[in-house]
Amino acid sequence: MDSLHIQKGAAGQHSHERTCENCGEYVTKQFVRVFGANDGSVYGCMNCSTGRDLRDGGGKQP
Numbered sequence: 908m909d910s911l912h913i914q915k916g917a918a919g920q921h922s923h924e925r926t927c928e929n930c931g932e933y934v935t936k937q938f939v940r941v942f943g944a945n946d947g948s949v950y951g952c953m954n955c956s957t958g959r960d961l962r963d964g965g966g967k968q969p
């Protein structure tokens with residue numbers, strides 16, 4: 908058995924971490940999917956915006 912020979916976290920892989928385009932705070936991929944634009948950008952987060960603004964689409968455009 909060679910089950911220990913598993914490589915984790917290959918270098919150069921796209922990070923799952925994303926940042927808010929507005930304030931630079933880290934946001935989760937799921938957060939971007941829910942509140943961000945289709946291209947994966949998000950222009951607001953819980954640090955710099957309110958949940959209400961985000962739900963109104965505030966994270967989808969600058």
Ligand SMILES: [Zn+2]
Pocket residue numbers: 927928929930931932950951952953954955956
């Ligand atoms: Zn932000």
